[in-house]
Amino acid sequence: MVDGRFFRLGDERVFLQLITYGPLPGGWPEDFEGDFKRIAATGADAIRLYQHAPRRLLDAAKSCGLRVFQGLEWPHACDFLGNGGIAPGLRAMEDACIENGHHPALAGVFVANEVPADLVRWMGAERVREALEALIHSGKERWPHLLWAYANYPSTEYLEPGNADFTAMNVYLEREPDFRAYLRRLHHVAGDRPLMVSEFGLDSMRNGEERQAEALGWGIRACRELGTAGVAAYAWSDRWWNAGAEVKDWSFGLIDRQGEAKPALGAVTEAFAADPEPVPETSAFSVIVCCRDGRERIGRCLESLRMLNGPEPEVIVVDDGSTDGTGELVETRFPEVRLVRLEAGGLSAARNAGAAAASREIVAFTDDDCEVDPDWLIELGHCFESGWDAVGGPNLPPPPSNAFEAVIASAPGAASHVMLDDLEAEHVPGCNLAVRRTTYFAIGGFDPAFRTAGDDVDFCWRLRDAGMRIGFAPNGFVWHHRRPCASGYLRQQIGYGKAEALLMRKHPRRFSPSGDAIWKGVIYGGGPVRVEGEAVIYHGSMGMAGYQGVITRMQPLRPLFGRFDRPACRLLLKLLTWIAPRLRSQARIGRFRGPLPPQGTLTETPDAELAIYVSGGRESVLRKLLDLGWEAGGPTDGWDVQKDGTRVLVACEHFDDGASRLRIRVWGDGSRLPDFDSIGA
Structure with a gap:
């Protein structure tokens, strides 16, 4: 269960130590006990899956003292909002939980893992967030005893579901100072709730086994020292299955493809067993x-x-x-x-x-x-x-x-x-x-x-x-x-307004002519950092920034607590949200004035959309368009390239069989686009 910004198991607050497991070439093994005993011997207390956990896996995990966080298998790496919505995700949830939802080894569910940033941009960031929230809401209604989350990553940092039980972020940074700095950032992204690093690892094929071991050691220690609620070491084995094929060009495992321990296994075991920091005086x-x-x-x-x-x-x-x-x-x-x-x-x-x-x-x-x-x-x-x-x-x-x-x-x-x-x-x-x-x-x-x-x-x-x-x-x-009660809350807001009137007289330079406080920093209201309304997102040029966040001076408020997220409560919250700032303004400056509306960008209807199967991928197509004289968009634009007034957005869908399909959205004259067969796309 959640305990403030941590997890609790019974009466004990715990730092969750996970290792990711599977998907494996050839499917699940006949017997899990050998792997799970080795995983438990590292000091791990849980495993993270990307698939539906069969009951025999959960039984084996329970016998080895491990808890399980499972994933849902549904096509979230394509334009699911344009092709049936989240219905496949809901069916996957039923398949995953209807039999095993009350199994004592099952601790939580990740409703999706890393919806690609270009597809989020294509579908609309707020619509994708709302879809993830709908999945979590449905899961919580049926299985409220489980922990529910979305496994996010820095390229869609703004996509945090407001109703998740914790913030989960897959983070791959190869320098310890960079990793520690980003963990400090993630504490603010998480808001009130626990922060879990849901994947962290290093490819030993490119970096060497010793460097992989070193990185996993300092990564786990950093997560503990900087107050995260848990960390998942990625991954158990070099044997890995993705997009319909075995992955052979990278090796993130703690054990190799023959099942032999790599130095990383010892490093994780040592880091999991490390004593916490000394208690200050x-x-x-x-x-x-x-x-x-x-x-x-x-x-x-x-x-x-x-x-x-x-x-x-x-x-x-x-x-x-x-x-x-x-x-x-x-x-x-x-x-x-x-x-x-x-x-x-x-x-x-x-x-x-x-x-x-x-x-x-x-x-x-x-x-x-x-x-x-x-x-x-x-x-x-x-x-x-x-x-x-x-x-x-x-x-x-x-x-x-x-x-x-x-x-x-x-x-x-x-x-x-x-x-x-x-x-x-x-x-x-x-x-x-x-x-x-x-x-x-x-x-x-x-x-x-x-x-x-x-x-x-x-x-x-x-x-x-x-x-x-x-x-x-x-x-x-x-x-x-x-x-x-509502009346006590409104009286408090009026009192805050009167206090702000005193502040205005004492610190006039810290207030705008309209009577609003001028802050140099960002106000955090307790909710997780997420896209809302007309928020501006920093995507980077052509949507390729590795770290993409919301640009705002005030972060979102707390969402309604799960079991009270119902129409009557939403209506009352809407009423208080409208009247409270106005009563506060009346007490502060003598004017019944609400907050200024957000200044967003106009959403235009595209003139054309295309879908083509490709071999080179999105980045290859964009590079070829640049070679043909198209110009890259800015870091907050909703399109990738433009030429003579025609703007183009490109996204790439990925299917379980390994196929990819390019989606192209055009504002302006679509005839300006080249023939993609002619440029080798």
Whole structure:
């Protein structure tokens, strides 16, 4: 099951260690036990398949202590939206799960693997994402106990299904610094959910067996050290079957074609068994929780602080003039907590009082409606070791218990972090903010003018203006309970608007003339990074960039939690999404104004489409068109080449029997296209 940004098996949080298995020439072997015993001996706890798992495979996996993530076999490497939609995928799901969906060895399902980037562009990125989401939605309805995902890759980074249980990315980078840098990027792509590297390996035929072993070793260690939820070593054997033929021109296996171990097998075994990083010194933290009339909330928060891993921090509760017995509850139930009582003076004044009472090197703030993850301070501590002046992490909504909680968790206006790049934050919310005491007092702490909200924005801006920097710990998260009802949520949004009015007066240069905050970084709203609406995608020239992402200043919000994704909830969410920003704007600038609509590009109807079988492939055809004087399109254009006003998009379908078919879309005069037989396509 999913546990925040990790996986959990029973009561234990686990780092999933997988090895990919098959497809093999000649089909499944008669006996799996020999292979599975060797796989289990590496320390792997799961295998990843690309096919439907027969029951005898699952039985063998169970007897060897392995869990199975299986794939669905359907033609997702062709224009499936133009030829029957996802019906073949749904049939494959039925075949794969109707008999074995409740087998104890089956842990999850990948509904597809790497839909080719050129075909995604051809079919429409948002339509493809919605098709993948429809497959996942159908699977979750029938088999909700399984984990569901799409195995993505960097060329369609924008294609993350919003309703997947985790982000899975196949990554092949041959230099460790590049791999580590991309993992940091993927934490932001994943949003709130776990990140799995669903394939990582190196071809020993081209790179040598020793280099393959070295790469698998540092790759697995990097995945563990940088907080992914799991990694799949690719692949078990050099024997491999793809597109109707045995693959003989590359060798990614841990064992060779004769079944003999390669050095990579030992490297994976060693990396799987490696001890985790040393735990940083969490006793250097003073944790400050400010509260007013929070008797019903603060107990859960303080209980979670009792469950922190590592040495005990100093915990300080600042009671900001409560009249509901909050202070008495803290004194009675939590005698280890230091209680500071104040006359009601507002959130910023309470936080300053807590920092003044703190005795440790780092002051960490959370709210009384939050529950911290057991490794919260460990993750923040690892980040502080890199020299940051302040550090923050995500705040995740707990799984909703009712429809209102689900809708409000997905509504706009939740506390969000703003990232300048994959490491440095421009802003982190005050419910998950830690800062060195010397830094805190050097900039004067929080401004008491901000009594309920806006204080963290002002604090982060002043901190950065003083030349100090904020790091981000993607796995240092807290569970943040949202408002329990629509009216409470809307009152909160109005309060945020009033706080933003104060911010405008104090920091006028950080707001546009229309009253919108000007951020240098990207706002992350908790949802996985994915294409929506008229989003602009960086494809690279002729759609050939290896890493293709969405270009935006605000990433998508959280989708509705699975079992609450139904018409009534969608309608309420749509209503709140419309009214909340307008109420916030009214409180901020006195105008009932919504967000500006996205500025997308006009989608034109093509003048012609062609389909031809080819031998050379898409890139060969495009090169020949360039040789004939056609010009390449730009990195965000929806077409590949143009000449004299005629634009052309090219995609290539791949079929299971190894055949390929070129699809050509034309805007303008199709007679300008050459005869493809004459150019050898």
